[in-house]
Amino acid sequence: MDKIARPKIVHGETPEITTACGHLYVTVNSWDGKPMEVFATLGKAGDCQKCDIEAITRCITTGLRYGVPIEEYVKQLAGIACPKPAFTGGKDGRVLSCPDAISKVLSKFVPEETK
Numbered sequence: 001m002d003k004i005a006r007p008k009i010v011h012g013e014t015p016e017i018t019t020a021c022g023h024l025y026v027t028v029n030s031w032d033g034k035p036m037e038v039f040a041t042l043g044k045a046g047d048c049q050k051c052d053i054e055a056i057t058r059c060i061t062t063g064l065r066y067g068v069p070i071e072e073y074v075k076q077l078a079g080i081a082c083p084k085p086a087f088t089g090g091k092d093g094r095v096l097s098c099p100d101a102i103s104k105v106l107s108k109f110v111p112e113e114t115k
Contacts, residue, residue: 001067007031015108017101020084021049024098026057026105035070035109037061040102053098060106071110077103 012029022043029037038057042049060073080103081096088095095101 004031004036004065004067006037006065010036012037015105017095017105018086018088019095019098019101020082020086021098024053024101026102028105028109030109034064035106036064038064038102038106040098042098049098053102056099056102060102069114070106071114074103074107074110077106079103 010029010031012027014025014027017024017026019042024043025041027039028035029039038060040053040057042053056077063073064070077099079096080099082098085097086095087093095104
């Protein structure tokens with residue numbers, strides 16, 4: 001499969017999710033109704049955490065642009081735990097790690113027919 005070229009303008013949303021490392025802002029940009037790139041910024045994190053999150057989201061973006069279904073990333077990242085989970089309340093109040101938080105955001109973009 002060929003890589004999908006990035007249009008000049010895409011639209012997205014950036015939910016905030018609380019992790020043990022701080023507030024994580026995950027931006028998912030879509031084009032033609034499908035997610036095509038992901039960025040994340042961790043509030044008050046150290047340089048290593050920030051570069052790890054950048055690496056994860058670059059890999060996700062590359063895969064999405066080559067046609068990897070978003071649900072594959074949800075499955076792979078969900079449940080990864082660090083020593084300090086966050087409890088945020090709500091329906092699924094546990095955020096086990098930053099990758100788990102990214103999984104939770106991405107899960108909102110899984111097409112209904114594949115859930």
